[in-house]
Amino acid sequence: MGMRIAGIxxxxxxxxxxxxxxxxxxxxxxxxPALSQLGVKDSKLLSPKKREEIAPKIIKLAEKYIISxxxxxxxxCAVESKVKLQKLNWLEAxxxxxxxxxxxxxLAYVDAADVVAGRFGQYxxxxxxxxxxxxxxxKADRTYPIVAAASILAKVERxxxxxxxxxxxxxxxxxxxxxxxTQAFLxxxxxxxxxxxxxxxxxxxxxxxx
Numbered sequence: 001m002g003m004r005i006a007g008i009x010x011x012x013x014x015x016x017x018x019x020x021x022x023x024x025x026x027x028x029x030x031x032x033p034a035l036s037q038l039g040v041k042d043s044k045l046l047s048p049k050k051r052e053e054i055a056p057k058i059i060k061l062a063e064k065y066i067i068s069x070x071x072x073x074x075x076x077c078a079v080e081s082k083v084k085l086q087k088l089n090w091l092e093a094x095x096x097x098x099x100x101x102x103x104x105x106x107l108a109y110v111d112a113a114d115v116v117a118g119r120f121g122q123y124x125x126x127x128x129x130x131x132x133x134x135x136x137x138x139k140a141d142r143t144y145p146i147v148a149a150a151s152i153l154a155k156v157e158r159x160x161x162x163x164x165x166x167x168x169x170x171x172x173x174x175x176x177x178x179x180x181x182t183q184a185f186l187x188x189x190x191x192x193x194x195x196x197x198x199x200x201x202x203x204x205x206x207x208x209x210x
Contacts (some may be wrong), residue, residue: 002029004063006105007146008096011043011154013113016204017175017182018162020075022092023154024099024108025058025065027146035061040148042141043155055156058149066099067157072201079203089114090123097127100134107133109147111140165199177206186210 008024027035038057039050046054059065070091078091092113100108114120121136140147162175173181187210189196200207 003106004104005029005032005146006100006103006108007110007140007144007148007150008099008108009043009111009141009147009151009154010092010113011151011158012175013092014177015175016177016186016201016206017072017172017199018158018165019069019071020092021154021158021161022068022070022095022099023065023150023157024096024103025062025146025150025153026103026105027062027149031061032146035149036145038149040145040152042139042148043151046152048159051152051156051159055152058152062149064103065153066102067153068095068099069157069161070095072199075201076203079201089120093120093123094127097124100124100128100132101130104130105132107135109135109137109140109144111147111151112136112138169197169199177204182206183210 004026006024006026008022010020010022012018012020038054040054043051074091075088078088081087096110110121110124112120117136117138121134124134125131137143141151166172172185173179175182183206186207190210196202196207
């Protein structure tokens with residue numbers, strides 16, 4: 001029996017609006033070439049239409065897949081934590097550790113959120129009751145198709161969530177920090193409301209500045 005390989009990645013880390021989405025999938029080693037043949041690559045390098053098209057095919061190839069959302073409130077709690085080690089990186093590693101526990105892979109590739117990639121992998125192992133080998137690298141979604149596949153699942157889920165939030169709160173753009181439409185939304189919202197809605201990461205500098 002071949003190895004069972006996992007890939008884990010996230011979408012929406014640099015956003016001020018909406019959740020951070022973490023996705024993981026488990027694929028049999030012999031199915032990795034088929035995953036590459038789907039044309040998977042770092043989700044940022046694919047159009048929304050292409051991501052939507054590939055995502056169901058990835059799910060079909062996977063033994064298991066898990067999508068987890070970290071809410072703006074959970075992010076604010078971590079960012080403003082007084083405990084030095086329990087910041088956002090720790091929260092992401094903890095979420096990935098839970099995904100590893102549910103997938104039970106023989107080997108897991110993850111896109112490191114910490115500046116020290118190896119340390120991030122160690123955090124994940126500490127957060128998971130399932131012990132396995134973890135390869136934690138920066139830009140792993142550009143190196144390993146299995147991580148690219150996870151990045152696509154995370155991005156599609158986040159895009160769908162953002163579309164729903166826009167229909168409820170109005171067009172706030174992408175929710176990313178550099179988007180002028182997002183920046184304008186933050187300022188305008190506070191002109192007619194006392195506080196931000198719970199879709200905003202209030203601990204983020206643009207929200208505090210607004």
